[in-house]
Amino acid sequence: MVLNKDGGLMLKKLGIDKTELCIILLTLTLITFPFIGAPKSVLLYLFLFFVYMTLSMAWNLVAGYAGLVSLCPPAFFGLAGYSLAIFTLLKFSVCVAIGVGILVAILFALIISIPIFRLMGIYFSISTLVIPEALRIAFFLWRPIKGTFHGGGAGYMIPVTEKLKMETIYLFSLFVAAFSIYILKKIKNSKFGFGLAAIRDNQRTATSCGINVYKLKLQSFIISAILIALAGSVFYIYQGFIEPSSAFNIKWTMIAMLSTVIGGMGTLFGPVMGSAFVTFLHFLLARYGNLSLLIQGVILVAIMLLLPRGIMGFLLGKSNKVY
């Protein structure tokens, strides 16, 4: 994008840079889509893309920026979905239900941070793998309120889905995705972001430079939990049905990880490209079920071996270290 001097000055006055301008323009274009009569299928494509993008943004924040390879996104995703289902069934408004979902995610992140933040590296990763599994069983056994269905893990219908139009859901997902990219952009070039990068590269050095490692890690974990909870709420507003084995499914980690790894970990636009690719892949392979996930696994391994820094890393070249 070429800007003349005056344009550049104007942007400076408004306090935004070129990247932000691109994001804003793109968001504005995408907002018009439902109004100019874009077909439903396109909206659905984009909706899923936005959900995946938010998920991978959130995962990139902890794994790419802070170096904490967390395997517990499904926990926040499912908890937000369940909060949404339960509170809308209790006749609260959607906004309240989403708010509760975010609060639950924050609280849960705080609680699990006590055991898992004492661990480093690989221990951290595996301990986060336990959490969605435990939640899945917990929600199989525990039915907070009565729903249309009976029995252990029968799940709930989410009543709002029928009331909302696809266009509204689309706009909401767009808003969430734009919000996530805005947050990540702000973090990347802030003191907070540099602190996280320092922790990722060498925790001991970071500590001795006076960085409060625990606090920064926790903050990034909570922000990521909020974003994942938002993605989960949006997704389940569309889905209209929730049950434990899909809500706390490892596939959410997979989507976030695959998108981020394909795009390039620790880059701002890597996850955007990666999730576009993954969305495309999902629609392409939608008919094949398990084969689709198998192929995604193969791609994940292949990218890690051939292009360990993803598309963005490849584009930026070897000389320019992405991190």
Next chain:
Amino acid sequence: MMDWSVIIMGIMLGGLYALIALGLSLVFGVMKLINVAHGDLIIFATYLSYAFLTYLKLDPIISLVVIAPLMFFLGLMLYLYFFAKTSSEMPEAPLIIAFGISLILQNYHQILWSPMSRGLTTSYSLYSLVFKSIYIPLSYLLNFVVAIVIMLLLHIFLTRTYLGRAIRAASQDLKAAHLMGINTQKVFAFAFAIAMVIAAIAGIFLGLTFPFNPQSGVAFLIIAFGVVIIGGLGSMIGTFLGGVILGLAQTLGGYFLGSASQMLVVYLMVLLILAFKPQGFFGIK
């Protein structure tokens, strides 16, 4: 009145869990990699043995003669073509690759074997020994005996042979081992392959004990991880005791809270131990 057979079954189940964790612990000790695909590789061996049982009517324990070398070879290949090839720039790369392999195996199993739950049913798998009021399934007893035998063999291998000593040296100090003329790549590859053989044995006894489905891998990975956490790394006795503790947690949890929540008890236990004693109870460190 407490049912004693619950406790004895828990202890014997611990043998199986120790066996499941042994491969994970070996790979972690040497390569500092938690092989997230370990559970699925175990289930892979179980399905292989299931295939031999259904199509060739081969007893699972005898099929080990074929499956163990196969898994050894698979381990070598996995290490040489995947884990050895990762760039040193990204410390997370091996973990993500293991995660990818886990996904590939899970979905491969689903496609090939359907998501249905299956079991290795043999003439002796439903047989039980009865002493007065205590009742022990034969498969549990087998687990326990095999676990002890394998651990003894592994101990002898690690202390008495050149390769075993090299593996131990590499796990203690990689750089020093390298300077002593140990081919560390070779040691890593063999350690991974041996871990896979143990995984094959664990997989077959797991199939004799529990029903399994393509998703079981994650549950057994968590159990293996829990055992390693409780037992601490590098301690064979710790691993064994860790297995027994989790085995007891599971059977007692199932006894008191119902079989649906027995795994929840195990998971909560793993999280609690992580919270209060992350270095384990018997770790050398």
